[in-house]
Amino acid sequence: MKLEKILDKLGSLEKNSFIKIIDNIISKNPKNGKEIEKILSSTDKGLKSVDSQNITNIFNLISAEFEEYIICEFQEANSQLDILIDIIIRDGNCIMKQDWFSRLYENEIKNLKNKIKTLNSELENEKSELSENRKRDFRIYKACLTTAYTNDVGNNREAKITSDELSIILTLSKQLGLSQEDVKLINYSILPIRKDDIQDVINNLKNIGVVFFSKKENTIYVADEMVRILRKVRKKEVADKFFRRTLKLLREPIINQIAKEHNIDKKLSNSHKIEEIIKEGISFSDLLTYEIHKDGITLTEKKKSLNELCEKGLNISSLKGSTLEEKISSLIDYFENIEKDEKVGISIDGFSKMLSELNDSLPKLNRELKIQFELQEEFVLNAELLLDYNIKPRDILDLIPKHDLIKFIKENGIKQRGEDILNILEHYKDVENLYLENYVNVGYRNLNLLKENGISIKESELGLKFEELTETIFKALGFNVDNNLKMQLNTQKDMMDILLNLGNNEIIIVECKTIKEKGYNKFSTVSRQLKSYQNVALKNNFRIVKILLIAPEFSDDFVSDCGMDTEMNISLLTASTLSKINESFKTSKYQEFPHVLFRDIVINEERIVKALSK
Known part of the structure; x- marks a missing residue:
């Protein structure tokens, strides 16, 4: 959480x-x-x-x-x-x-x-x-x-x-190649161990x-x-679930080689050996530097082997860095970024549907997940519960044996050619909701993060997509997004992005801006643009209740310049704030968002969320 x-x-x-x-x-x-x-x-x-x-x-x-x-x-x-x-x-x-x-x-x-x-x-x-x-x-x-x-x-x-x-002592343990578990066992064979x-x-x-x-x-x-x-x-260096994902890509002889080195029972099944290797606390870097390779292998061959593991197994197109150490560090960063990201690779609705159908096809999975993740709840195949534990769809699928994955794929009409796990994730993607969950990433034009989260889009399409998603959110908030009126008012020179029709000749004008650099800071340019829209609307006898400018973030200078503008009733709304307002609105008592809450220069997310919860 x-x-x-x-x-x-x-x-x-x-x-x-x-x-x-x-x-x-x-x-x-x-x-x-x-x-x-x-x-x-x-x-x-x-x-x-x-x-x-x-x-x-x-x-x-x-x-x-x-x-x-x-x-x-x-x-x-x-x-x-x-x-x-x-x-x-x-x-x-x-x-x-x-x-x-x-x-x-x-x-x-x-x-x-x-x-x-x-x-x-x-x-x-x-x-x-x-x-x-x-x-x-x-x-x-x-x-x-x-x-x-x-x-x-x-x-x-x-x-x-x-x-x-x-x-x-810690330096010595590192040089001797001892795992965390080795160190802990020896430490507590000498230090008094107690139960507090x-x-x-x-x-x-x-x-x-x-x-x-x-x-x-x-x-x-x-x-x-x-x-x-x-x-x-x-x-x-990485969470157990990413360690497991990497180990499962290795051939059984390599797993046996690692297990032997760390005195893991050779009679265990391959999957049990993998779990014991994880429990040993072996360094992820050491594993990829030394333990997965045969003796005498060259550095060039090690780099080639790591590249193949990432490209073919983990679906990572290229690792940054030229040295082996840099490549491993790049892989660790990749896993850390996936873990930090709040998105789950497929939509929340898609995740819920996947869990429901997994439960139907594999009734033992609920118990296996409880044991694997040491969860206390009786029924754990619940998307919101698992996400609170930072357990995502791929983490669930990584635990399922190959034969069970094949059974699930056949029973649910999922594509069978190619990589099983990627085919399942693609099947439950639910593109519309996935885009909404990545709304802020679209605003930041973050192509790499969008790709990691299962979205393929051209950079040239990001501006229009951000506008479309903003329109979808305002519709969900109960506003009348009036494209016909917008087309009547727009001219070849002045083309507003979104127009919200409040009735009685009252409107809200919404302008959307995506950015790659940190902080939106072009107030002079955007203010001329918005004043033109305002003039067009006023000439047609419309009262402008509010002008909303939406971007991923705004610089301090931009906010200051906006606050000193005396000609427009403008408010600044970050993409993340609009997204969170939309989430809070779903559980509120309102049928239509009370637009009077849009009264700050920079819309205060916490104030609006509290107001919606009353």
Whole structure:
């Protein structure tokens, strides 16, 4: 769930710890201090009075500093923060009831103790399947960690690992090629492992700002933005679902090779081996740099192999960068951008229809998703619920075995030639709604993001498409979009985009502008254009109730110039604000949007949404 949505759900007391931490970071002059000050200058009551959207904006501006703060908290080696973070960053664990979290925590401690026993046994057993080189790596790391932990005892101090010692230990684990799971098992074979009271665990996580806890709902919330930061703290470069997507493209011998290297049971099925590889916490970069290749392969061959994996398997046309490291970094960025994007690749309606038909064809899927994503709800094949957990259509399809995908495709009349998953996504795309969900991306003329979200369009068509979508939204708001009257008033020189007929010779003129650069800033040009439209309408005895200018965003200078214009009753409306107004209108009591709410220079989204909800 997005941070803004969580903040809107909670009371001030439940947000207090998080706000205090952000306030503390702001007081230390962060890198983006000027941008933050700009947001805070609109209020004289401090951060607590800032709305959820702007708190989210501020958090994004201090994300690097927040990550450093969490790393400092992590320096306490026996804090168990690694165990807790590993639970809350798993796909599906961003919303949890307290009892569910308690169960996951208990299971984690129990599994950890069992794995430690197994590892110790493997290290002592001469006939174990661990290679001698692997045993040596484990013993070196364990010996160094033991020294770091116990050397204080000889100096009559409490046994602990200092932050300096920890940084050296982490460097050693990286050089030895140990996975996160390897490190965790060895750490807790030396450090005392304990099971704390669950309420103390939640309070500690809440006090350091990584979770929110609603007492009223007895529910823990972890924002999507926070999950990405915590993954970086744990050196996990991509979400498990993207790791799984990549592993599923590899041939079985390669999966077996990786499994053998990390002491994963060779008797497991291929899909179970993939899940165990993910749980190991292996570095995604290391996997693509070393582990998927045969010994002796050249760097050129590695790059070629990675390009083929991305182009043929992941449907990514080209990776940026010339070196292997740059290409891998480009792939990680690609996955991060997909995760950040609120769009789902197909329309929400299409997603709902897909889930309904999956449930009909594959009745066991609901239970399998509950187990895979550790979801508490009984029925989870619900689009809105899954999107709150940041689980998207492709993430669901990635979990379905090949034979079940083929069964589903045949039963639902989906195209069979080509890639199964891409054919399913195409079948449920619902282009009209998909365009509306990408309204802001069309306004920004963001062809790359549109393509990633399943939309193919020429750049030359984006301006007209933005106008068409704006017209569709105003129709949905109950306005009379009068194209006949518009054609009567338009001349060869003056051609307004959209005309809203309010009756009694009253109209609203709507002008649409797409932009590629940051901030729409051409007020002098657009004002001459709008004044011409105004003159045409006035000559024909129409009263102009409002002129609305719609663009993805406006520069400060543009807003200032607009505010000083005395000849037009003009308001500025961003594409994202219009989109959110449309969503709020769907659940409001109104049949037609009350246009009197369009009274600001820059239309205030929060004020209108609140008015519609009354």
